[in-house]
Amino acid sequence: MLRDRIRVGIVGANMSAADPLRHSWGARAHLPALTALPEFEVVAVCTSHLDTARQTAGHFDIPFAFDDVAAMVEHPDVDVVDVCIDVASHHAVVLQALRAGKHVVCEWPLGADLAESQELRDAAEAAGVRHAICLQARYAPVYQYMRHLVAAGYVGRVLSCSLNGSMAMAASPRSASLALIHAGHCLDTLSFVAAQELRRTSSIVQIDPVANHVLIHGRHDDGALVDVNIRHVPVFGTGFTFEVDGTEGVLVASIDGADLPARGIRSLGEQLNQATLSGARAGEPVTPMVVPAEHRWVPAQVPAGPAVAIAQLLRRFEGAVRSGTPLETDFGLAVRRHELFATSARTSEAGQITFDPS
Numbered sequence: 386m387l388r389d390r391i392r393v394g395i396v397g398a399n400m401s402a403a404d405p406l407r408h409s410w411g412a413r414a415h416l417p418a419l420t421a422l423p424e425f426e427v428v429a430v431c432t433s434h435l436d437t438a439r440q441t442a443g444h445f446d447i448p449f450a451f452d453d454v455a456a457m458v459e460h461p462d463v464d465v466v467d468v469c470i471d472v473a474s475h476h477a478v479v480l481q482a483l484r485a486g487k488h489v490v491c492e493w494p495l496g497a498d499l500a501e502s503q504e505l506r507d508a509a510e511a512a513g514v515r516h517a518i519c520l521q522a523r524y525a526p527v528y529q530y531m532r533h534l535v536a537a538g539y540v541g542r543v544l545s546c547s548l549n550g551s552m553a554m555a556a557s558p559r560s561a562s563l564a565l566i567h568a569g570h571c572l573d574t575l576s577f578v579a580a581q582e583l584r585r586t587s588s589i590v591q592i593d594p595v596a597n598h599v600l601i602h603g604r605h606d607d608g609a610l611v612d613v614n615i616r617h618v619p620v621f622g623t624g625f626t627f628e629v630d631g632t633e634g635v636l637v638a639s640i641d642g643a644d645l646p647a648r649g650i651r652s653l654g655e656q657l658n659q660a661t662l663s664g665a666r667a668g669e670p671v672t673p674m675v676v677p678a679e680h681r682w683v684p685a686q687v688p689a690g691p692a693v694a695i696a697q698l699l700r701r702f703e704g705a706v707r708s709g710t711p712l713e714t715d716f717g718l719a720v721r722r723h724e725l726f727a728t729s730a731r732t733s734e735a736g737q738i739t740f741d742p743s
Contacts (some may be wrong), residue, residue: 391703393419394429394463394487396454396478397470398441406651410492410691411469413651416445418696419467421686424703431457454478458485465706468492472566476501483508488515488706490699493569495719499727506716517702517712518719522570522657523577524697526680531578531629531636531662533680539664540631545610546575547630551642552653553622554596564590564597567615567653569722571627572601574657575613578629581605583725595619615653625656634666649690658694 398411405413419425431451432438438450451457458466458481466482468475468491476496482489489509495518496502509516522528535543548571568590576582586603601613616622624642628635638660640650650656665671683696698714705712 388464390424390426391464391706392426392428392462393465393467394431394449394451394457394460395419395427395467395469396431396457397468398430399432399437400441400444406646406649409469411467412441414691414695415467415469416441417688417692418683418699420445421684421688421692422696422699422703423684425465425699428462429457429460455481458482458487463487465490472497476505479505480508483512483514486512486514490517490519490702491716491719492519493719494565494723495716496723499720499723502716502720502723506720509716515702515706515709515712516716517698517705518714518716519695519698520570520573520714520718520722521694521698522574522654523714524701525658525660525694526676526697527638527660527662528574528578529680529697530674530676531638532580534636534664535578535629535631536580539634539666540629540636541633543579543581543605543607543609543629543631545612545630546579546605546628547611548575548613548615548627550615550625550653550656551621551623552617552645552656553620553642554617564592564599564615564617565726567617567657568599568601568613568726570654570657571613571615572725573718573722575611575627576605578627579605579609581607581609582721583611586725588726617653622653625653625660627657627660634664635671636662636664637671638662655691658691 395411397409398416399409400412401407419427427447429449430438430441430447431454435452438452442450465488468478472494475491479489479491495505583603588601591598596619597617599615603611622642625640627638640656640660662674663671664674683700687693687696702712
């Protein structure tokens with residue numbers, strides 16, 4: 386039987402003494418969300434070194450610190466395991482948690498590839514526990530409102546959805562996983578707002594030591610055109626824009642790319658989560674829109690920024706755990722998003738990954 390407060394053990398929550406923007410995602414988003422939600426209690430943290438685990442535990446007043454994942458997931462006080470580590474380690478850690486009979490929250494991507502993700506989905510379903518993938522942007526108030534407006538006919542019949550994201554990053558070895566992380570978040574948000582799945586895609590992912598570039602084109606189920614252009618560039622990131630054009634109006638979620646660190650924004654995914662909304666009907670100028678309070682269902686104690694969307698997801702996850710019903714953002718959704726990238730994939734000698742039209 387569950388306690389009054391669901392007890393969470395988090396894997397991966399390192400903190401930086403030099404710069405809070407260099408805290409790991411677990412320390413920057415998950416722990417501020419969890420500690421602000423009264424239905425949760427964080428009882429354990431595990432990192433690769435005990436001293437860093439103790440540092441995080443001391444900062445967030447967490448009782449137990451571990452450097453052994455198996456010991457933490459087996460601890461009787463842990464009901465939920467929150468996995469916030471590098472994707473290469475997701476498979477092993479999530480399996481350990483599932484075998485211990487714990488509910489699991491896992492960062493996107495679920496696995497390093499489709500096969501790993503399918504195995505984790507099947508294991509979670511066999512374990513009979515609740516599971517969530519952190520494609521959390523759809524829970525951000527701005528996209529909850531956008532979806533409501535689209536469904537209510539604000540833009541009329543949707544003609545196209547365009548998403549353009551640019552993030553300036555220092556030169557370093559790039560990987561397909563970084564491209565997959567941001568592309569997955571963006572595509573899931575786009576499909577959620579339009580309430581349509583992406584079909585007939587044609588995509589290119591260019592991995593370069595200096596930059597990543599993701600281009601995706603396709604159609605939604607209802608025929609609306611989709612184009613996505615995501616870039617990690619070395620000099621100047623212009624920001625983020627997500628536009629839904631229809632026969633009767635337009636909606637635009639956006640964030641200016643200038644001076645992002647001063648606003649506490651570290652990644653393209655955070656730009657996505659913290660966008661503001663504008664819109665117009667035919668014959669009107671595009672003007673800023675206020676997101677109604679009803680689309681934020683977490684307390685004011687949740688700090689502004691990346692923690693808000695995570696907290697919104699976690700509150701829905703708590704309801705799923707209590708009721709024993711699946712969450713919409715479960716491992717099944719993660720597998721469907723992985724399938725989008727895996728379908729008809731082939732790798733060229735130049736290092737490009739292309740996804741043939743299906």
